[in-house]
Amino acid sequence: xxxxxxxxxIVDPRSEHHNKTADLLIEDGIITTIGTNIEANNAQIITGHxxxxxxxWTDIFADYREPGYEHKETIATGLAAAAAGGYTDVLTVPNxxxxxxxxxxxxxxxxxxxGNAVNLHPCGSATQNAEGKTLAEMMDMRANGAIAxxxxxxxxxxxxxxxxxxxxxxxxxxxxxxMPVDDALAExxxxxxxxxxxxxxxxxxxxxxxxxxxxxxxxxxxxxxSRLHITGIxxxxxxxxxxxxxxxxxxxxxxxxxxxxxxxxxALITYKSVYKxxxxxxxxxxxxxxxxxxxxxxxxxxxxxxxxxxWDAKTKEFEYAADGMNVQEMAFSIVxxxxxxxxxxxxxIQALSTTPRAIFxxxxxxxxxxxxxxxxLFSPNDTVTYTDDTVKSLxxxxxxxxxxxxxxxxxxxxxxxxxxxx
Amino acid sequence: xxxxxxxxxxxxxxxxxxxEQIFQTADNFKQxxxxxxxxxxxxxxTTIANVFFENSTRTRIxxxxxxxxxxxxxxxxxxSGSSVSKGETLIDTVNNILAMKVDMVVMRHSASGAxxxxxxxxxARIINAGDGINEHPTQALLDAYSIRERLGSIKGRRICxxxxxxxxxxxxxxxYCLGKLGAEVMVAGPPTLIxxxxxxxxxxxxxxxxxxxxxxxxxxxxxIQLERQHKPLFSTLRxxxxxxxxxxxxxxxxxxxxxxxxxxxxxxGVELNSDVANSKQSIILDQVENGVAIRMAVIYLLSGKVNxxx
Numbered sequence: 245x246x247x248x249x250x251x252x253x254i255v256d257p258r259s260e261h262h263n264k265t266a267d268l269l270i271e272d273g274i275i276t277t278i279g280t281n282i283e284a285n286n287a288q289i290i291t292g293h294x295x296x297x298x299x300x301w302t303d304i305f306a307d308y309r310e311p312g313y314e315h316k317e318t319i320a321t322g323l324a325a326a327a328a329g330g331y332t333d334v335l336t337v338p339n340x341x342x343x344x345x346x347x348x349x350x351x352x353x354x355x356x357x358x359g360n361a362v363n364l365h366p367c368g369s370a371t372q373n374a375e376g377k378t379l380a381e382m383m384d385m386r387a388n389g390a391i392a393x394x395x396x397x398x399x400x401x402x403x404x405x406x407x408x409x410x411x412x413x414x415x416x417x418x419x420x421x422x423m424p425v426d427d428a429l430a431e432x433x434x435x436x437x438x439x440x441x442x443x444x445x446x447x448x449x450x451x452x453x454x455x456x457x458x459x460x461x462x463x464x465x466x467x468x469x470s471r472l473h474i475t476g477i478x479x480x481x482x483x484x485x486x487x488x489x490x491x492x493x494x495x496x497x498x499x500x501x502x503x504x505x506x507x508x509x510x511a512l513i514t515y516k517s518v519y520k521x522x523x524x525x526x527x528x529x530x531x532x533x534x535x536x537x538x539x540x541x542x543x544x545x546x547x548x549x550x551x552x553x554x555w556d557a558k559t560k561e562f563e564y565a566a567d568g569m570n571v572q573e574m575a576f577s578i579v580x581x582x583x584x585x586x587x588x589x590x591x592x593i594q595a596l597s598t599t600p601r602a603i604f605x606x607x608x609x610x611x612x613x614x615x616x617x618x619x620x621l622f623s624p625n626d627t628v629t630y631t632d633d634t635v636k637s638l639x640x641x642x643x644x645x646x647x648x649x650x651x652x653x654x655x656x657x658x659x660x661x662x663x664x665x666x
Numbered sequence: 667x668x669x670x671x672x673x674x675x676x677x678x679x680x681x682x683x684x685x686e687q688i689f690q691t692a693d694n695f696k697q698x699x700x701x702x703x704x705x706x707x708x709x710x711x712t713t714i715a716n717v718f719f720e721n722s723t724r725t726r727i728x729x730x731x732x733x734x735x736x737x738x739x740x741x742x743x744x745x746s747g748s749s750v751s752k753g754e755t756l757i758d759t760v761n762n763i764l765a766m767k768v769d770m771v772v773m774r775h776s777a778s779g780a781x782x783x784x785x786x787x788x789x790a791r792i793i794n795a796g797d798g799i800n801e802h803p804t805q806a807l808l809d810a811y812s813i814r815e816r817l818g819s820i821k822g823r824r825i826c827x828x829x830x831x832x833x834x835x836x837x838x839x840x841x842y843c844l845g846k847l848g849a850e851v852m853v854a855g856p857p858t859l860i861x862x863x864x865x866x867x868x869x870x871x872x873x874x875x876x877x878x879x880x881x882x883x884x885x886x887x888x889x890i891q892l893e894r895q896h897k898p899l900f901s902t903l904r905x906x907x908x909x910x911x912x913x914x915x916x917x918x919x920x921x922x923x924x925x926x927x928x929x930x931x932x933x934x935g936v937e938l939n940s941d942v943a944n945s946k947q948s949i950i951l952d953q954v955e956n957g958v959a960i961r962m963a964v965i966y967l968l969s970g971k972v973n974x975x976x
Contacts, residue, residue, distance in 0.1 A: 434778070437862055437863070438862075438863055439863045439866040441863070442861050442862065442863040442864055442866060442867065443678070443866070443867065444778065444779070444800065445778045445779075445797075445798065445799050445800025445801060445835060445838045446778045446779065446798075446799075446800065447778075447799065448861075448862065450862075514782055514786070515778070515779025515782040515783060516786070517783070556755070559755075559757070559787070560755055560756060560757075560783070561756060561775065561777035561779065561780045561783050562777060562778065562779045562780075562783065563776075563777035563778065563779075563780075563798065564777060
């Protein structure tokens with residue numbers, strides 16, 4: 245297959261072509277020419293829309309529910325949503341049934357996703373069945389293709405077990421992902437504890453439930469000398485703690501979600517369960533701290549925390565409704581629409597592309613002649629409105645459906661495939 | 667004139683004019699309730715469903731009496747467990763009732779915000795009869811109405827709410843209602859039962875009940891909600907009664923006569939001693955009586971009949 249990308253602005257600070265507008269010719273999945281006015285008679289031409297191109301984006305925490313919960317999201321629908329969202333690579337949360345705790349489930353996921361335009365990288369659970377009791381077979385899963393380890397939405401509560409997990413993965417230079425929530429402090433809470441929760445008569449989840457866990461895990465990291473990625477941080481103090489830990493030289497990285505960049509707890513004033521997420525939507529001061537952390541490099545990645553839920557699970561009383569937002573295919577639009585005026589475009593793109601690739605050891609895939617074409621095409625100027633009919637995910641638990649947003653993904657090129665939104 | 671809202675989800679959404687209007691309407695209904703025939707034909711073509719997902723005796727009876735005295739047709743649906751435990755969703759339950767042509771739904775539910783959810787998903791007027799730890803708007807209205815009746819006014823009065831503020835929808839609705847009417851409000855109780863950020867609602871916080879009683883003109887004493895406690899928030903009922911309970915001796919030591927209120931049901935000997943609950947300072951039974959008039963007023967004002975009748 246031949247593809248000719250015309251007049252695209254290249255966003256890749258590592259590339260000699262960064263910030264330049266050029267044509268790219270791609271033949272059989274390889275970038276063969278970068279230049280101006282390239283001619284290729286048989287190539288499919290991609291042009292217009294104030295085209296921008298970067299290294300393929302990587303989502304590091306997404307929930308596909310196959311096997312076990314295929315009514316929420318299958319691997320096929322999840323990967324279709326990922327492609328629409330500009331992702332060439334996705335790390336999945338082991339939130340399946342059975343849980344990804346053995347090599348056989350790792351292999352099942354890899355086989356089911358094989359041949360897709362998007363690469364699926366399964367995370368294995370850190371503890372058996374993500375129950376937080378004993379270590380899972382992380383070495384064996386790693387040897388069979390698990391990229392990293394996490395108990396997903398059920399962070400490890402026991403400090404002794406967390407310490408052992410961090411030690412254990414050093415044998416293969418592994419990395420652990422943890423969403424920082426102390427269950428004892430968060431118990432019974434429905435939303436961020438603050439003036440809004442008091443006004444609404446809803447039990448609160450204090451910022452402390454997160455910061456105490458961030459603090460604990462940084463201490464364990466210092467003790468073990470291992471590698472940790474803290475995902476979905478949501479409060480200002482977490483950013484400060486991670487900033488200090490990085491300065492000290494600890495191997496800690498972190499990520500945030502699109503919805504924590506775009507929304508605050510004020511969104512909950514009509515008790516709509518579509519805004520029920522974990523960690524919860526926080527205050528405006530927290531949101532601003534996340535933006536600052538992204539700008540100064542403390543926050544490494546933006547991850548969708550894609551968590552599809554079927555209509556029945558979400559359309560009920562707030563307290564009983566399931567957590568999560570289904571935003572993978574519009575992550576860039578949500579982020580760019582919310583903070584595009586505050587944060588340089590290349591900072592956002594790095595947090596979606598090259599930085600997560602480096603943390604999780606994916607091929608560097610630069611934009612240069614001879615490199616594999618692993619690319620995301622997007623336009624910061626185009627606007628987009630997602631509708632129930634255009635959404636690729638199986639689920640619709642997403643308050644951004646119907647909202648006109650600035651910043652649009654135009655497609656991905658990966659594995660000699662072109663998936664187009666144009 | 668009708669209210670500025672279509673549903674009574676909470677006091678939060680009401681204006682002070684709304685509250686005054688409810689009070690004036692309740693004044694009229696209170697007169698009706700003194701007559702030999704305590705009934706008006708106003709809502710004889712209206713059907714109201716009382717849907718209670720949480721146990722309730724007094725609130726449900728009070729609503730039912732209010733509805734019947736307005737000549738509405740009444741159906742009662744009660745389920746002690748949550749809707750989820752019965753396998754039917756809240757929307758389905760209520761839509762089933764509405765399919766039988768019901769105009770209004772009075773709902774009590776254990777989840778905060780459940781009446782909001784209902785109002786967004788079904789086509790009927792909704793009256794909140796208590797939702798989780800959020801609001802109990804008709805209770806706050808009848809509380810304020812009873813204070814107004816006893817003291818003649820509310821603006822500038824010092825009113826203290828004592829007890830489990832954190833798990834009390836009565837407390838939150840009272841804070842909103844009294845605040846909108848210009849009263850000074852204090853909350854008092856063990857620190858573990860007072861929610862963080864409550865000062866942002868414009869109330870004072872006091873951990874010493876004696877000091878709170880010295881400050882106030884009215885003490886609204888709340889029931890200790892043992893059933894709503896997920897965490898150990900105080901030691902024992904004995905210690906609570908000793909340090910936060912109110913008895914005659916405490917009241918006599920104040921050197922002034924304050925008004926005592928309680929939304930019921932009372933844990934006698936815990937938050938209130940019988941010698942206080944039964945004293946002439948107590949307006950607890952006036953609250954109950956006023957509850958019917960207030961609920962008649964709310965139902966009438968939300969029924970859509972107002973313009974026709976006026």
